[in-house]
Amino acid sequence: MVSKRRFSLRAIFLAFLFGLALVAAGCGGDDGGVEGSEDITGSLSIVAIWGGTEQESFQAVVDGFTELYPNVTVQYTSGGDNTPQLLSTAVQGGNPPDIAAVGQPGLMRDFAEQGALVSLDDLRDQVVENFGESVAEVGSVDGTLYGIMFKGANKATIWYNVAAFEDAGVEAPETWDDLLVSAGTLVDSGIPAYSIGGADGWTLTDLFENIYIRTAGAEKYDQLASHEIPWTDQSVKDALAEMAKVVGEYDAIAGGKDGALQTDFVTSVSNVLTESPKAAMVIEGDFVPGVVETTLEPETGYNVFTFPSIGGSAPAVVGGGDFFVMFKESPAATAFIEYLTTPEAAEIWAARGGFSSPNKNVDPSVYPDALTQATASGLAEAETFRFDLSDLQPSAFGGTVGQGLFKLFPDFVANPDDIDGITQEMEDAAQQAFG
Numbered sequence: 001m002v003s004k005r006r007f008s009l010r011a012i013f014l015a016f017l018f019g020l021a022l023v024a025a026g027c028g029g030d031d032g033g034v035e036g037s038e039d040i041t042g043s044l045s046i047v048a049i050w051g052g053t054e055q056e057s058f059q060a061v062v063d064g065f066t067e068l069y070p071n072v073t074v075q076y077t078s079g080g081d082n083t084p085q086l087l088s089t090a091v092q093g094g095n096p097p098d099i100a101a102v103g104q105p106g107l108m109r110d111f112a113e114q115g116a117l118v119s120l121d122d123l124r125d126q127v128v129e130n131f132g133e134s135v136a137e138v139g140s141v142d143g144t145l146y147g148i149m150f151k152g153a154n155k156a157t158i159w160y161n162v163a164a165f166e167d168a169g170v171e172a173p174e175t176w177d178d179l180l181v182s183a184g185t186l187v188d189s190g191i192p193a194y195s196i197g198g199a200d201g202w203t204l205t206d207l208f209e210n211i212y213i214r215t216a217g218a219e220k221y222d223q224l225a226s227h228e229i230p231w232t233d234q235s236v237k238d239a240l241a242e243m244a245k246v247v248g249e250y251d252a253i254a255g256g257k258d259g260a261l262q263t264d265f266v267t268s269v270s271n272v273l274t275e276s277p278k279a280a281m282v283i284e285g286d287f288v289p290g291v292v293e294t295t296l297e298p299e300t301g302y303n304v305f306t307f308p309s310i311g312g313s314a315p316a317v318v319g320g321g322d323f324f325v326m327f328k329e330s331p332a333a334t335a336f337i338e339y340l341t342t343p344e345a346a347e348i349w350a351a352r353g354g355f356s357s358p359n360k361n362v363d364p365s366v367y368p369d370a371l372t373q374a375t376a377s378g379l380a381e382a383e384t385f386r387f388d389l390s391d392l393q394p395s396a397f398g399g400t401v402g403q404g405l406f407k408l409f410p411d412f413v414a415n416p417d418d419i420d421g422i423t424q425e426m427e428d429a430a431q432q433a434f435g
Contacts, residue, residue, distance in 0.1 A: 034339045036068025042332040043073045047087060048101035048322070051078040052266055052291055057352045064348050065339050072332045081200055081406075084399040091116045096327035099336060101150065103322050104391040104399040105138070111325065112141040118326040120145045122334075126341050130359050139323055147323030150340050151349070152356045154375045155206050155285035155388065156307040156317040161272050162300060164191050164280035172305035176214075179308050180245055183252050186280045193252040195279035196260040197268030198413050201406030205390040205398075206318065207246070207283055208409065212239040214313040218384050225392045227434045231426035240412065240419050242310065246283075248416035254279035260413050266291050273302050283307075285320070286375035290354010298369040316384040320391055321358065397433030404429050 050058050055078050062074050077097070079086040084107050090096040091111060102108050111117050120127075124145050127136045131149070139147035158179075165171065168189035173179040183193035197203040213221045216235040223229045224236065250256040254271050255263060255278075263271070271278040273294040282288060289298070296302045306315070324340055326333050339345050346357035351366045356376040367373045390398035390405050397404035408429065412422045 041071040045097040107395040151322040176310040195268040195271035197265035204409035214310040244416035320388040394433040
């Protein structure tokens with residue numbers, strides 16, 4: 001069981017460094033573009049997490065497909081943070097959508113082992129051509145290709161309101177200690193330092209993972225991801241103690257304790273990327289600018305810095321990705337999945353912002369601004385990269401709203417002093433999930 005999950009960590013590490021390094025270098029080649037057809041007909045149901053402006057961007061990708069296949073209709077449903085649970089329930093009930101995007105390799109493996117997914121091996125050559133062999137490995141379970149990684153993410157980023165920083169006289173911090181000092185200075189200037197979207201538990205797991213890889217290192221990160229060490233390990237407790245210096249400092253959070261627990265992710269972003277900010281910073285991935293409408297300009301109105309070093313730790317990136325899988329095979333479904341392997345499909349969203357593509361043939365110039373290009377290249381330049389730890393867990397532990405880590409990290413925010421108690425609860429839940 002452990003060895004099966006460890007291969008994902010290594011494959012994902014290679015996928016992003018190999019695939020996105022080529023993106024940053026502007027490598028090109030035969031993109032295997034789809035010509036389209038009026039002969040393919042039917043309807044498709046697609047489920048994914050994306051709502052708001054992300055849904056609008058994905059709809060633009062869908063519109064690009066229906067221009068090529070005018071006799072296919074596509075119905076998209078946003079499952080929001082309940083997408084894993086929604087899909088699991090649909091699979092159990094025998095009525096899944098035709099296609100879905102899942103952000104958890106562990107969930108993809110669960111579906112594959114249940115026999116719920118259609119093999120995409122016929123598209124392997126095209127996936128390898130556009131993404132590289134290692135990306136095909138990421139989307140495979142026991143050697144069979146089931147997932148196409150369409151959207152990547154660099155989660156080692158902190159976004160800030162430029163005016164708030166300037167008013168407080170602070171600059172983008174380079175170390176963890178600098179960040180904590182800057183947070184205090186921001187509060188003294190009259191604005192909360194952080195906007196925390198703790199109502200969506202995954203934002204808290206992302207914060208923990210960025211801290212953990214810097215305090216414990218990549219080897220421990222892999223061991224925790226595979227449950228080779230328990231959640232009661234001292235390395236977890238040490239990381240939570242550092243995390244408490246952010247989430248436990250209620251005076252430094254927009255809305256205080258209640259704000260940290262009741263604010264959703266989108267609101268946490270809009271609190272910062274606005275002319276009248278409610279907080280100076282939001283700690284989340286490169287997709288932040290793509291989830292809200294803002295009148296602020298990149299670099300001059302809002303900016304970004306890399307998640308800082310802790311105790312002299314080497315640069316590291318925690319990232320993620322969304323994999324498209326097929327539950328019901330049809331010519332229309334196959335055509336849509338094939339379309340997603342092309343650079344043309346990725347470039348539609350890339351040009352709109354809030355998106356990093358692992359497709360090596362995407363033209364880097366399509367990214368809308370220097371910030372987006374920088375965060376995308378950050379994936380390739382990282383000395384250490386690891387996939388989002390919670391996404392590698394069994395879905396009941398790492399990917400379901402209201403249970404597992406998505407419940408326990410908000411519980412930690414509510415009571416950050418009881419580190420021994422919360423780590424024991426995490427370990428109990430992990431043992432139940434891993435079996």
